[in-house]
Structures are given as C-alpha cells and as structure tokens.
Amino acid sequence: MMTTDVLKIENVTKTYQDYKAVNDVSLAVKEGSIFGLLGPNGAGKTTLIRMITTITMPDSGTISLNGNVLEQINPLDLGYMPEERGLYKKMKVGEQLLYLAQLKGLTKTEAMSNISYWFKKFDIESWWDKKISELSKGMSQKVQFIATVVHNPKLIILDEPFTGLDPINTNLIKDEIFNLKKAGASIIFSTHRMEQVEQICDRIVLINKGKIILNGEVNVIKNEYKNYTFHIKFSGELPENIQIDGAEIEKGENNTLVIKGHPGTKSNDILLQLIRRDIEILEFQEILPSLSEIFIKKVASTYA
Amino acid sequence: MHKIGLIIAREYITRVKNKTFLLTTFLTPLGILLLIVVASLIMTTGSDDQKNIAVYDPSDVLNGSLDAGDHLHFKFENSEINNTIRRVEEGTFAGVLEIIPIQDTLASEYAVQYHSDDQLAIDESSSIKRAIEKKLRDFKLKALHIDIDALSKIDTKITINPITIKEDRKVSSMTTLVSSAIGGIVGYAMFFIILLYGAQVMRSVMEEKINRVVEVLISTVKPFQLMMGKVVGVGLVGLTQIILWVILIPIVIMIGTSLFGLNPEDLTQTTNIKGLNTMDQSETMVMAQQVLTELKGMDWHILIPLYLLYFIGGYFAYAALFAAIGSAVGEDINESNALTFPVMLPLIFSMYIGMSAVSAPHSSLAVWSSMIPLLSSVVMPVRLPFQPPIWQVLVSIVLMIIFTVFMIWLAAKIYRTGILMYGKRATFKEMARWIFQ
Numbered sequence: 001m002m003t004t005d006v007l008k009i010e011n012v013t014k015t016y017q018d019y020k021a022v023n024d025v026s027l028a029v030k031e032g033s034i035f036g037l038l039g040p041n042g043a044g045k046t047t048l049i050r051m052i053t054t055i056t057m058p059d060s061g062t063i064s065l066n067g068n069v070l071e072q073i074n075p076l077d078l079g080y081m082p083e084e085r086g087l088y089k090k091m092k093v094g095e096q097l098l099y100l101a102q103l104k105g106l107t108k109t110e111a112m113s114n115i116s117y118w119f120k121k122f123d124i125e126s127w128w129d130k131k132i133s134e135l136s137k138g139m140s141q142k143v144q145f146i147a148t149v150v151h152n153p154k155l156i157i158l159d160e161p162f163t164g165l166d167p168i169n170t171n172l173i174k175d176e177i178f179n180l181k182k183a184g185a186s187i188i189f190s191t192h193r194m195e196q197v198e199q200i201c202d203r204i205v206l207i208n209k210g211k212i213i214l215n216g217e218v219n220v221i222k223n224e225y226k227n228y229t230f231h232i233k234f235s236g237e238l239p240e241n242i243q244i245d246g247a248e249i250e251k252g253e254n255n256t257l258v259i260k261g262h263p264g265t266k267s268n269d270i271l272l273q274l275i276r277r278d279i280e281i282l283e284f285q286e287i288l289p290s291l292s293e294i295f296i297k298k299v300a301s302t303y304a
Numbered sequence: 305m306h307k308i309g310l311i312i313a314r315e316y317i318t319r320v321k322n323k324t325f326l327l328t329t330f331l332t333p334l335g336i337l338l339l340i341v342v343a344s345l346i347m348t349t350g351s352d353d354q355k356n357i358a359v360y361d362p363s364d365v366l367n368g369s370l371d372a373g374d375h376l377h378f379k380f381e382n383s384e385i386n387n388t389i390r391r392v393e394e395g396t397f398a399g400v401l402e403i404i405p406i407q408d409t410l411a412s413e414y415a416v417q418y419h420s421d422d423q424l425a426i427d428e429s430s431s432i433k434r435a436i437e438k439k440l441r442d443f444k445l446k447a448l449h450i451d452i453d454a455l456s457k458i459d460t461k462i463t464i465n466p467i468t469i470k471e472d473r474k475v476s477s478m479t480t481l482v483s484s485a486i487g488g489i490v491g492y493a494m495f496f497i498i499l500l501y502g503a504q505v506m507r508s509v510m511e512e513k514i515n516r517v518v519e520v521l522i523s524t525v526k527p528f529q530l531m532m533g534k535v536v537g538v539g540l541v542g543l544t545q546i547i548l549w550v551i552l553i554p555i556v557i558m559i560g561t562s563l564f565g566l567n568p569e570d571l572t573q574t575t576n577i578k579g580l581n582t583m584d585q586s587e588t589m590v591m592a593q594q595v596l597t598e599l600k601g602m603d604w605h606i607l608i609p610l611y612l613l614y615f616i617g618g619y620f621a622y623a624a625l626f627a628a629i630g631s632a633v634g635e636d637i638n639e640s641n642a643l644t645f646p647v648m649l650p651l652i653f654s655m656y657i658g659m660s661a662v663s664a665p666h667s668s669l670a671v672w673s674s675m676i677p678l679l680s681s682v683v684m685p686v687r688l689p690f691q692p693p694i695w696q697v698l699v700s701i702v703l704m705i706i707f708t709v710f711m712i713w714l715a716a717k718i719y720r721t722g723i724l725m726y727g728k729r730a731t732f733k734e735m736a737r738w739i740f741q
Contacts, residue, residue, distance in 0.1 A: 053523035055724065080523040084726075086516030091318060099314050103307055103524045147520065 004067075006031045006155050006186040007052065012061035014047055021047040022058070023210035029155070029186050029203075034177065036201035036218075037190040038291075040299055044210040045190050046083070049157055052188070053080045065155060076105040079153035083160045083190075085144050087132045093143055094128035097150055104151035111150070118146040122172070137164050145173055149180060156180060157188045162196060174200065194292035204291070206298060213298050222288040225297070228261035230270055233283035244273045258287075308529045308536075315508070315537025320544060329545050333552040337560040355428070358397040360385045363405035365443055372435035376428060389419050398422060401432070409447045414440065478591070482598040483689035484662050490611060491658035491686035493546075498619050498681065499651060501542040502626040506640065508534055509630030509723070518723045527720035532712070535623045542619070602689065610697070611685055617704040618681020622651065624708075624715035631722030632730040639729045654682035665690040675700040677707030714739060 007029040014022040022044045029035045039045050050056045052063060054070055063070045065078065088096055094115065101111035119125045122142055132140050141164060149156060158177070162170045177187055177200065189201060197204060198218060206214035214221060228247075233256050242249060247261040247270060259270055267286055274281060289297075319325055358381045359370060370378045378401070381388045388400050399420025406414070416436065418424060424432070445452055466479065509531075512518040521530055629643045657679060661670035665687045674684040674692065680700045688697075721738040722730060730738075 050724075055519070055522050076524075078523070080520065082516065082519040084516040084519065086512075086518065086520050088512075088517055089515060099310065100520065100524070102310050103521070 004031050005029065006066060007188070008064045008067075009048075009052070010062050010064075012048070012051060012058045012063060014044075014051060014056065014058050016047075020210045022051070022207075024061070025207065025210070025212055026061075027205050027212065027215060029188060031154075031186055032181060032184050033202045034181055034187045034189055034200055036197040036204035037188055037207070038192065038194070038197060038204055038295065039207040040192060043207045045207065046159070047210075048207070049080070049082075049159060049188070049190060052155075052157060053078060075155075076151070077154040079104075079148040079151065079156040081144055081148040081156075081158045081161060083163070085141065087140060087144060087147070089133040090131055092128065093130050093132065093135070096132065097143070097147055100147045101150045104153075106151050114150050114152070115146070118150065121176075122146070138166060138169050141165055142169065142173075145176070149176075149185075153185065155186050155188065157190070159190045160193075161189070162191075162193070194290060194295055198291050206295060208299050214294070218291070221294065222291070225289050225294045226286065227289065228263060228265045229287040230259045230261070230267060231283070231285045231287050232257040232259065232274070232281060234274075235280045235282055238279065239277055242277060244270060255282075307525045308533045311525065311530060311533025312537040312540070315534050316540050319504075319538065319541045325541065325545070329548050330552070332549060333556040336553060337556050340557060341560065355398040356396070358388045358391070358400045359403065360388060360400055361403040363403070365403050365406055366436070366439045367443070370432075370435050370439065372428075372431040376431060385419075392420060399424070403436075406443070409444055478594040478598045482595055482602070483665075486602065486607075486689045487665065487686035488659065488662040490688075491662070491682050492655070494615060494618060494682045494685050495651065495655040495658065497542050497546065497615070498622050499648075501538050501619065502622040502647075502651075503644075504541075505535055505538050505623045506626035506630035506644070508538065509627050509719070510633055510640065513631060513633075513723050522720075522723070527723065528716045531624070531627050531716055531719050535620060535627060539616075539619050539623065607688055610688055613701065614681045614685050614704070617701075617708050618678075621678060621681070621704075621708040621711040622647065624712045628715035628718035628722065628735070631719040632725075632735055643729070650678040651682070654679040658682045658686040661686045665692070671696065675703060677704050680704050 005028040009025060009027050012022055012025050013020060025044075025048060037045055037048070047056070051058050052065075052070075054075065065075050091099075097115050098108070098111050101114060102108065106114065116125075119127070124139075124142065127135070127139075127143070132143065135143065145161070148158070161173055161177075165173065177189075181187060189197070191197060201218055203217050204214070204221065205212055216224075233254075235255060238251070238257075244259060246265055247259045250258040250260070252258055261270065267284070271281070271284060354375055354377065356377050356379065359366065359378050360382065361368075361380060362382060366380075368380055372378075379397070381400075385400065385402060388397070391397055392399055399418050399422065402417040402419060404414075404416060445455070512521065512530075518530070525533075625647045626644070629640060629647060632643060633640045654673065657669060657673045661667070661674070661683055664670060670683060670687060671692070673679040674687050675696060681704065684692075684697070684700050717739045718735050722735070
C-alpha cells in the first residue's frame with residue numbers, strides 16, 4: 001500500500017526583519033507516521049509550526065495539507081498543542097473543551113460525545129465543572145491534550161508535549177500518541193529532547209538556523225552516522241596481545257570488550273576473528289550513535 | 305461567520321454569568337433605591353418628636369397664634385412668666401418662648417427668648433424664626449399703615465418665553481433645561497460605558513495573550529475574527545447592562561418607595577420646610593408637569609436610533625484601539641498604562657467638551673468637536689437634544705463611520721502581530737511598523 005503525504009512543505013522561507021527564521025525548508029509527513037521536528041532553541045521550529053497552523057504565512061514556498069495548498073483559511077483537521085500551554089484559567093474544563101471543539105467545526109453533540117470519550121479514557125469524568133485554575137500543571141496538560149485531539153484531526157502537532165509531566169502521565173500521553181497513529185493520524189512531534197524522539201518517531205528532520213541539516217528515517221540516520229563500534233561480552237580468558245585486523249580493542253570490566261572498527265568494517269569479520277581465537281562470545285552488539293550525539297555533532301558542525 | 309458567532313457567544317455568556325456583572329447589574333438599582341430611602345429617612349427624621357411650647361406674648365405681637373409646622377404646638381400663656389417656666393420644670397411644656405415687646409417698629413433686628421434647659425434643634429429654631437418673621441411682617445405692615453394688597457403687586461415674576469422662528473417645534477421655558485439634562489446624562493453615560501467596556505476588551509485581549517490560549521485560538525480562527533468577536537461580545541454585554549438598568553432602576557425605585565411608604569413629593573416637602581427650596585408646592589408641581597410635557601415632546605424616535613448609532617460608532621473605534629493596545633502589552637498588566645494614555649486622552653477631552661456643551665451647545669468648540677471622530681461620540685449626543693443643524697449631524701456620522709472602519713482596520717493590523725509577541729511591551733514605533741507589514 002502506498003502511503004500518501006499528509007503534509008508537504010516545499011521551499012518555504014520566512015524572514016523576520018533581517019534574519020531568515022526558516023530558510024528554504026522542504027519536507028513531507030506521511031500519513032499515519034510520527035514525525036520528529038528537532039532543533040536547538042531558536043532553530044525555527046516554532047516559526048515553521050506557526051506557518052503549518054496558518055498563524056503566519058510563508059514569504060515564499062507552499063505548504064499543502066492533504067494535497068490542498070494552505071491559504072488564509074484555517075485548516076480544521078489540524079490539532080495544535082503549543083509549547084506554551086494555553087487555556088482560559090477561569091473557564092470550566094468542559095465548557096472550554098466544548099468551545100474549542102466547536103471552533104474546530106464540530107457540532108455540539110459531536111463535541112459532547114468526543115469530550116466524554118476522552119474524559120472516560122483519562123478517567124477524569126469529575127472534571128467537567130472544574131476550572132483550569134483549580135487543576136495542577138499535569139492535570140491541565142491532559143486537558144490541553146484533549147483540546148488538541150478532540151476533533152479527530154488528521155494532523156496533530158505537539159510542541160514539547162512531555163514538559164512538566166511526571167513519568168506516569170508521560171507514558172499515558174505517549175500511549176495515546178501511538179493509539180492516534182494506529183487510528184491513522186499523523187503526528188508532528190517537535191522537541192529538543194532526543195531520547196524521546198528515538199522511542200517515538202519514525203522519521204525526523206533536524207533544523208538549525210532555519211535550515212534542514214538532517215532529514216530521514218531514524219534507523220537510516222543512525223546507520224548513516226554509525227562509527228563501527230561493537231560491544232562484546234565473552235567468557236573465559238582473553239589471549240594476551242590479542243589483535244584484530246582493521247580494528248582497535250578496548251578492554252572493559254567484567255569480560256567485556258569494545259571494538260572500534262574502521263569505516264566499512266563488517267560485524268561478521270570481527271566475529272569470525274574472535275571465534276578463530278577461540279573466544280566464547282556471550283553477547284555481540286553494534287553500538288549505534290544516539291540521536292543526541294548525532295544532533296550535537298551536526299549542530300556543532302553547522303556552527304563551525 | 306459561524307466561528308465569529310461562537311466567539312461572540314463565549315465572550316457574552318462568560319461575562320454575563322460572571323458574579324461581578326450580576327452584582328453590579330442588580331445591586332446598582334438597589335443601591336440607588338437605598339440611597340433614596342436613606343436620604344428621605346434622614347430628611348424626615350429630626351422633626352418627628354412633638355413639642356409643646358408655651359408662648360409668653362404680653363404685648364400681643366403675634367396676635368395670639370403662631371404656626372411653625374406640624375411638630376411644634378404653641379400655647380399662649382399670658383399669666384406670670386415665672387409660673388409658666390415652673391410648668392416647664394414640671395414637664396407640661398418643653399420651653400417658654402418669650403416675645404419681647406417691640407420698641408422700634410423700623411428696627412431690622414429683633415430677638416425673642418427661649419426658656420428651657422433643652423436646646424431647640426436647628427430645624428425647630430429655624431421654623432420658629434421663620435414663623436415669627438412672618439407674623440412680625442404683618443405686625444409691621446399694620447403699624448406702618450402699608451396696604452398689603454398694594455405691596456403684593458410690587459413684585460413681578462419674570463419668564464422668558466421662547467418662540468421659534470423657522471421650525472414648528474413647540475418650545476417652552478423648560479426646553480433648554482430638559483435638553484441640557486438629557487444631553488448631559490447621555491453624554492456622560494457614553495463616556496462611562498465606552499471607557500468601562502473598552503477597558504474590558506483590553507483586559508480580555510491581555511488575558512488571552514498572557515494565558516497563551518491565543519496561540520491555540522488563532523490556529524483555528526483568524527486574528528480579525530477573534531478581535532471582532534471579542535469587541536462585539538463585550539459590546540453586547542454593555543448594551544445588556546444598559547437595557548437592564550433602564551428597565552430595572554425605575555421599577556425598583558417605584559416598588560421600593562411605595563414599599564417604604566415614601567413619596568418623592570415628601571422629599572420636596574421636607575426641603576421646603578428646611579428652607580432649602582423657596583419654591584412653593586404648586587410651583588414645583590407646575591414645573592414637574594412642564595418637564596413631563598417636554599420629555600414627551602422630545603423626538604425620541606430620532607434621538608434613540610442616533611444615540612445607538614453614536615454608541616456603536618464610538619464604542620467600536622475605542623474598543624478596537626483598546627484591543628490593539630492589549631495585544632501590544634507584555635505580561636504585566638501595569639505596563640498597559642503608558643499605552644492606554646494616548647487612547648484615554650481624546651475620550652477624556654470629549655467628556656469635558658461634552659460637559660461644556662451642556663450649557664453652550666452651539667459654541668464653536670462644541671460644534672467642531674461634535675464632528676471630529678473620537679470626540680463626536682460623546683459631544684454630539686450632548687448636542688442632539690438641542691437640535692443641531694442636520695448637515696452637522698450628517699457630517700459627524702459619515703466621518704465617524706469612516707474613521708471607525710479605519711480604526712478597526714488599523715487595530716486588526718497591530719493586533720495580529722501583537723498577540724504573538726512575547727516578552728516585552730511594544731513601542732509605538734514597532735506598532736507603526738506592524739501596520740505597514
């Protein structure tokens with residue numbers, strides 16, 4: 001089955017006074033995928049998101065949602081949770097969600113049934129009459145999440161969705177993100193926290209100073225940036241002066257080795273050499289660089 | 305349109321359901337009633353205890369009678385004064401009023417003596433003084449052989465009857481007074497409502513900006529829809545409050561006064577007794593009748609739509625400006641002061657000019673200001689009851705509409721950029737740049 005692009009951004013540029021916040025950016029988000037939008041603070045993530053949500057318009061280039069070029073009209077099948085959370089403090093949770101859902105084009109009955117679905121799901125049915133100001137930060141975050149997805153949007157943009165959440169609620173939201181993906185929604189997940197990206201995203205784009213510096217599937221990128229390092233656990237004694245062709249060996253504690261190969265080194269070659277030396281191997285693992293390492297490396301190189 | 309309707313509904317309903325709105329709307333009529341009740345109670349008390357006073361008038365200056373209101377009863381005791389004073393000690397009388405025989409009929413000063421250990425209250429003593437003065441006047445007229453009938457013909461009451469030359473409008477001596485009152489009240493109300501609800505628009509914009517809810521909203525609706533929804537919603541709240549007051553205040557006062565057994569005429573009566581108002585009862589009644597006729601004679605079918613138009617025009621222009629300012633302010637509500645000042649300035653000017661227009665509705669200051677946008681929404685309503693020339697009203701309305709549309713356009717430009725700017729208050733220079741962006 002061919003997956004279509006929910007969102008397509010082509011050669012988009014946005015200039016504020018004299019600096020280019022977003023500079024000739026092109027990317028595509030596939031239907032039913034989780035897309036990581038990464039970058040250090042001030043890289044242009046928020047500007048890009050604001051253009052997708054039609055809060056601002058690009059100076060040049062086009063953004064299309066479901067094949068339609070975004071114009072002045074606000075897209076209804078889009079859910080946006082900004083990094084700076086925002087709800088009416090003095091409005092009741094239920095009324096607030098009803099209002100936001102209706103603004104997104106739902107009828108009152110549709111909105112009511114969707115809200116009660118989420119209330120049941122999060123087990124917060126007693127919150128309808130509570131005011132946001134009475135809720136804790138984590139609690140209002142849940143409400144904010146419901147506000148983002150209540151109208152079953154095709155494309156959901158989550159800007160740093162886990163800040164301020166405890167591990168339990170983080171997992172709760174994470175599970176819901178996966179559920180939404182399963183249900184066919186596409187999610188843009190903007191963050192500067194790499195460990196979350198690795199767990200969640202299918203594809204990522206890394207932007208810095210308004211430009212894309214990395215774009216692709218998480219596994220492919222990690223493979224591309226691997227440095228041929230292998231982790232080995234063995235039993236017994238290691239022969240003295242052991243050497244492996246085309247690699248350096250570092251002895252670790254508890255019968256472990258770290259072998260750093262040269263570019264192009266194959267794992268089977270290393271294994272073969274070890275086996276020939278009669279070393280009993282218990283574990284063998286290629287160590288791929290974390291996105292965080294790649295991120296730092298890439299960002300540092302663009303600063304250089 | 306559907307979205308802007310939702311925004312208007314939210315702004316309206318959250319405000320109308322708000323406790324402060326309910327309290328001010330329903331307590332204000334009660335407060336006014338309370339004021340009236342308390343005022344009349346205070347005015348009527350003090351003269352409610354009955355006093356018996358003996359009068360010692362050996363030379364019969366008072367001709368055997370004295371009338372100083374319902375609460376003071378006089379008994380003429382011309383026996384030995386010391387006996388009467390003793391009866392004061394016994395409690396029969398509150399005091400003895402000793403009328404000193406008149407030595408010089410032409411004297412302009414005269415003193416009587418009051419024997420008692422209890423002082424007379426101020427209103428009692430002034431009632432007695434006035435009663436004696438009247439009696440003394442009769443006494444002097446008689447002593448000087450002056451004809452009372454001839455004397456009463458010396459004083460003449462003057463009225464100026466206005467007669468219009470061109471128009472067929474009926475005018476009476478009360479027309480100016482009634483027009484002034486209507487103009488003054490409406491003009492002040494315009495100023496007050498525009499200020500009150502304009503400031504509410506500003507606060508509401510700031511609240512959304514500080515809450516950051518605005519970012520969620522404008523990914524769904526256009527900033528212009530959000531701003532206009534807010535302006536219209538708050539404006540409708542203002543109209544609701546005015547309409548409720550116009551209905552509630554007279555009803556509450558009517559029910560309240562009859563419940564407390566008060567009669568607005570009582571108030572005038574008491575003031576009469578106190579000498580604060582020298583007009584006599586019948587004259588007040590005639591005046592009230594005239595005011596009523598004047599009120600009925602006003603061209604309300606023209607005035608009310610015009611007032612509504614000026615309210616809408618003025619409110620929209622100012623509310624849009626307040627919205628723009630709200631969007632340009634940072635986190636701190638106090639920061640807004642420096643920016644609101646330039647907006648408040650024309651509003652305050654218009655109020656002062658309007659108040660001066662109450663007494664001089666055709667002065668060149670009033671005429672010109674009533675045509676200049678931002679001033680006209682307060683000044684013209686003051687002038688309208690005085691029937692300004694039609695061309696002035698037309699010019700004023702056309703200019704106001706053009707200017708209001710322009711203000712909304714201008715404010716929308718500032719607003720859409722301002723609400724996304726965080727961290728610091730924008731300068732006027734920056735706002736000017738946003739307009740031309």
